[in-house]
Amino acid sequence: MYKLLCLLSVTVVLVFIVACAAPVTPEPTKAPTATTVAVAPPATTAPGPTVAPKPTEVPKPTETKAPPKGGTVRRYLTGNAISMNPMMTSDTTSTGLQDWIWAHLVKRDPVTLDIVGVLYEDKPTFSADGKTMTWKLRPGLKWSDGQPLTSADVEFTWKTMMDPKTKLRQRATFEGAFTDVKALDPLTVQYTLKDVGFCPAADQSDLIGVLPKHIYEKLDINVNPENTKPTVVNGPWLFKSWAADDQFTAGPPNKNYVLGEPNIETVSYRNVKDAVVALQLFKTQEIDIVSPAALDWEEVKKLPFASTYEYYTPGASWTYIGFNTRNPWLADKKVRQAISTAIDVDGMIKNIRLGLAKRQYSLISPTNWAYTDDVPKFPYDPTKAKQLLKDLGFTPGPDGILQKDGKPWPKMRIFYSAGTSEREKIATIAQENLKAVGIPLEVVAEESAAYSERRGVTRDMELFIHGWSPGVEPYGTGEVFQSFSTRNHSGIKNLEFDKLWDQASYTPGCKQADRKVFYVKAAQILADEQPYIWIFATPELVAVNKRLTVNPMTPLGVLYDPSKWYINP
Amino acid sequence: MTRYLARRLLQTIPILLIITVIQFMLIRASPGGPLKAYLENPMTTVEHIKQMERQLGLDQPLPIQYLTWMLGNDWTLVDEDGDGVAETKGTTRGMLRGDFGYSYFTHLPALETILGRLPATVELSLAATLISYLIGIPLGVYAGLHRGGRIDNAVRFFTSTLNSVPHWWLGLIFIILIANLTLATGVQILPIGGRQTLGLEGFNPLDRLWHLILPAFLMGTGGWITFMRFMRSETLEVLGQDYVRTARAKGLSARVVTFRHILRNALLPVVTISGGLFVSLINGAAIYELVFSWPGMGRLVLEATLKKDFPISIGALAIFATIGVLGRLLADIAYGWVDPRIRYD
Numbered sequence: 046m047y048k049l050l051c052l053l054s055v056t057v058v059l060v061f062i063v064a065c066a067a068p069v070t071p072e073p074t075k076a077p078t079a080t081t082v083a084v085a086p087p088a089t090t091a092p093g094p095t096v097a098p099k100p101t102e103v104p105k106p107t108e109t110k111a112p113p114k115g116g117t118v119r120r121y122l123t124g125n126a127i128s129m130n131p132m133m134t135s136d137t138t139s140t141g142l143q144d145w146i147w148a149h150l151v152k153r154d155p156v157t158l159d160i161v162g163v164l165y166e167d168k169p170t171f172s173a174d175g176k177t178m179t180w181k182l183r184p185g186l187k188w189s190d191g192q193p194l195t196s197a198d199v200e201f202t203w204k205t206m207m208d209p210k211t212k213l214r215q216r217a218t219f220e221g222a223f224t225d226v227k228a229l230d231p232l233t234v235q236y237t238l239k240d241v242g243f244c245p246a247a248d249q250s251d252l253i254g255v256l257p258k259h260i261y262e263k264l265d266i267n268v269n270p271e272n273t274k275p276t277v278v279n280g281p282w283l284f285k286s287w288a289a290d291d292q293f294t295a296g297p298p299n300k301n302y303v304l305g306e307p308n309i310e311t312v313s314y315r316n317v318k319d320a321v322v323a324l325q326l327f328k329t330q331e332i333d334i335v336s337p338a339a340l341d342w343e344e345v346k347k348l349p350f351a352s353t354y355e356y357y358t359p360g361a362s363w364t365y366i367g368f369n370t371r372n373p374w375l376a377d378k379k380v381r382q383a384i385s386t387a388i389d390v391d392g393m394i395k396n397i398r399l400g401l402a403k404r405q406y407s408l409i410s411p412t413n414w415a416y417t418d419d420v421p422k423f424p425y426d427p428t429k430a431k432q433l434l435k436d437l438g439f440t441p442g443p444d445g446i447l448q449k450d451g452k453p454w455p456k457m458r459i460f461y462s463a464g465t466s467e468r469e470k471i472a473t474i475a476q477e478n479l480k481a482v483g484i485p486l487e488v489v490a491e492e493s494a495a496y497s498e499r500r501g502v503t504r505d506m507e508l509f510i511h512g513w514s515p516g517v518e519p520y521g522t523g524e525v526f527q528s529f530s531t532r533n534h535s536g537i538k539n540l541e542f543d544k545l546w547d548q549a550s551y552t553p554g555c556k557q558a559d560r561k562v563f564y565v566k567a568a569q570i571l572a573d574e575q576p577y578i579w580i581f582a583t584p585e586l587v588a589v590n591k592r593l594t595v596n597p598m599t600p601l602g603v604l605y606d607p608s609k610w611y612i613n614p
Numbered sequence: 615m616t617r618y619l620a621r622r623l624l625q626t627i628p629i630l631l632i633i634t635v636i637q638f639m640l641i642r643a644s645p646g647g648p649l650k651a652y653l654e655n656p657m658t659t660v661e662h663i664k665q666m667e668r669q670l671g672l673d674q675p676l677p678i679q680y681l682t683w684m685l686g687n688d689w690t691l692v693d694e695d696g697d698g699v700a701e702t703k704g705t706t707r708g709m710l711r712g713d714f715g716y717s718y719f720t721h722l723p724a725l726e727t728i729l730g731r732l733p734a735t736v737e738l739s740l741a742a743t744l745i746s747y748l749i750g751i752p753l754g755v756y757a758g759l760h761r762g763g764r765i766d767n768a769v770r771f772f773t774s775t776l777n778s779v780p781h782w783w784l785g786l787i788f789i790i791l792i793a794n795l796t797l798a799t800g801v802q803i804l805p806i807g808g809r810q811t812l813g814l815e816g817f818n819p820l821d822r823l824w825h826l827i828l829p830a831f832l833m834g835t836g837g838w839i840t841f842m843r844f845m846r847s848e849t850l851e852v853l854g855q856d857y858v859r860t861a862r863a864k865g866l867s868a869r870v871v872t873f874r875h876i877l878r879n880a881l882l883p884v885v886t887i888s889g890g891l892f893v894s895l896i897n898g899a900a901i902y903e904l905v906f907s908w909p910g911m912g913r914l915v916l917e918a919t920l921k922k923d924f925p926i927s928i929g930a931l932a933i934f935a936t937i938g939v940l941g942r943l944l945a946d947i948a949y950g951w952v953d954p955r956i957r958y959d
Binding site for chain 1: 644660666719789794806807812813815913914
């Protein structure tokens with residue numbers, strides 16, 4: 046028995062040693078190295094905007110052979126979906142699953158980024174007075190049960206969304222864009238715009254997609270079996286099964302899908318705790334696609350069976366430190382500029398993101414069409430920060446804390462949502478940086494819902510860390526800085542910015558180049574105001590098992606159209 | 615015994631009522647609410663939030679909300695469209711009539727959601743309890759019978775070391791080790807999460823068992839260490855008793871002495887803590903379910919509590935409390951059954 050135990054202990058130790066050793070790359074005569082495709086040009090100090098990656102033509106296949114059919118794609122989720130009915134959800138986890146079974150009315154062209162129709166044809170037409178926008182559905186559309194998909198379904202979807210009894214989370218978004226959506230004939234849908242000449246109207250005409258009227262008109266939209274097990278859909282795949290917080294499966298392909306029957310037979314998702322566990326699943330090849338954390342990216346690039354992609358989308362997410370400008374110590378923009386100068390953002394990019402981020406200086410992402418690099422910048426310079434504060438009348442007291450007119454700088458708090466380790470590190474670095482210039486800062490982690498209430502309602506805060514996912518259309522981003530907006534967490538008030546942002550949204554003709562003129566000026570004004578210290582924009586880090594062919598690289602990345610993926614023979 | 619049982623069952627009613635009041639008030643006392651997350655949408659106004667609060671009855675005073683949860687609202691009018699006027703008949707029957715309300719997020723019946731996840735938690739907890747018995751009891755008896763020996767010393771050292779680290783943390787380490795081992799050798803010895811293989815249709819007992827091994831073993835680690843220690847010390851105590859000496863003197867085999875005399879008496883404290891062990895495993899399942907992506911009730915409660923989905927979190931906590939109270943009652947009854955000297959009136 047004793048000898049057995051000794052043998053067992055030695056075996057366990059050996060297992061540990063083997064497991065902790067670097068993975069052995071298989072012998073190969075054809076050892077393909079992991080492919081990293083970085084699309085966006087690196088951020089430089091050269092003047093002029095950083096442009097989004099040049100639109101690339103979707104490469105035409107060199108052979109006429111159709112891609113192979115069949116197989117399963119396996120993916121993961123870190124959150125729990127709420128419902129399979131797109132009207133009942135607004136979270137990205139739920140919409141991420143719904144996209145496999147529900148088609149959109151419109152989408153962004155992956156190359157040009159224009160809004161183009163999916164169920165709708167081509168582009169919309171606007172009435173001469175700018176009050177209505179009309180789309181035409183493609184002829185011959187069908188639901189998965191063979192019933193025709195017509196404008197009556199779109200009108201039914203709108204009416205149900207606007208019914209006060211529907212517990213719709215995103216009603217506000219659509220109420221702000223349209224006052225009515227109606228079917229003029231079986232293929233024609235007319236949207237009445239709330240504001241004439243509103244340029245992002247086409248972007249929002251997708252609504253929540255479209256629901257089958259012949260199924261849902263007999264049901265209570267809030268509570269019905271179709272919300273968890275939809276029997277009739279119009280997306281690339283049919284719904285198969287969903288066990289909440291466990292697994293989701295879609296398949297087989299929908300023969301009536303508008304863009305053609307997909308190649309992959311089924312798609313399965315597993316719920317996991319976080320990206321760390323997901324990475325382990327990818328290493329054991331139990332899943333085919335993973336988006337690892339920045340810390341794990343170098344390890345993932347070395348995996349022999351992985352193709353890796355690093356790219357910035359036009360709507361790249363960015364992280365920021367916000368100021369509550371209602372606080373008298375932060376009300377002066379020169380004080381905020383001085384504080385910005387004291388924060389080592391490049392150090393944050395290097396140490397927190399390991400270089401995997403782009404410095405951001407304004408509210409528009411560096412790869413967005415409306416971006417300009419020509420905005421006031423406040424690079425890290427603690428000596429200059431101290432001088433700027435001194436020029437404003439702040440001098441260090443005997444304890445090193447700045448004071449003005451005999452009043453010491455009060456201890457300020459920087460809040461962030463608990464459980465976000467990256468933001469915790471940002472807060473800690475900011476605390477050290479500000480301590481060095483004589484500003485005391487306390488770091489406070491707060492539970493998510495309480496943190497949302499603090500930022501949105503009580504505003505009992507001095508500084509706060511958060512992120513923003515802007516999307517390709519900049520309109521929604523600027524709204525949170527407009528003086529009248531109830532979502533203006535920082536409390537910034539600049540009437541010139543308000544006017545310019547509205548002009549960008551209502552530019553006659555709605556041409557991007559014309560709208561960009563206003564966006565550039567607005568970004569310059571806001572960067573000067575510094576209601577936020579914009580920190581960095583983060584790239585998409587995607588690793589794909591080589592057994593799977595995904596989409597060619599475009600400004601939207603490589604995962605924009607799963608119906609075209611296939612399993613390599 | 616019947617009177618004792620009836621008395622204990624009657625006592626559970628006020629205990630559960632008090633527990634539900636405390637849980638309800640604690641959850642509602644925490645800042646934020648189920649709808650505050652919608653403030654992230656720049657188009658959502660405070661008025662929209664207030665409308666949703668009226669629709670869900672969250673604008674009512676706390677005691678009214680508690681009574682509604684207990685008694686239902688099908689006997690009164692509610693503000694279904696959130697316009698500030700209660701003009702529609704309510705639809706919930708209340709917890710006392712088996713209706714725990716509807717999730718604020720999924721709009722599915724809370725009880726149905728909770729009970730749908732209960733089997734996964736019970737499965738994991740039962741497996742962990744079984745492992746606790748199968749490893750802890752024999753190991754404890756053996757260590758007690760061979761006190762001071764190499765095995766006894768090795769087991770005591772190993773269990774002390776194991777108890778010094780959080781067992782759920784070991785789970786994360788095992789996940790990373792298995793992944794790297796698979797990468798290095800191409801052989802996956804155990805899955806690293808989930809209740810069954812991704813995409814597998816139907817129920818496959820072998821696949822389910824394979825997925826159960828690691829989470830159940832780690833979850834049961836605390837249990838078998840506790841059982842091992844109890845059994846060891848009880849065995850040592852029983853070994854010194856006169857009846858054991860008499861049994862040996864009568865010429866009974868070592869096997870008979872061990873199983874009929876030593877084990878049966880040494881098991882008494884184990885029975886006492888068994889009821890508590892299963893209950894504590896159920897209650898502590900959340901962290902293991904999180905680490906191993908096990909779709910159980912623990913994860914559901916954790917997420918519902920963080921999102922402030924009150925019907926789910928309060929309903930699940932009420933079920934946990936019921937399981938806890940009944941579990942301890944069963945342990946008391948089992949104790950009386952195992953030990954004939956104990957009688958309940």
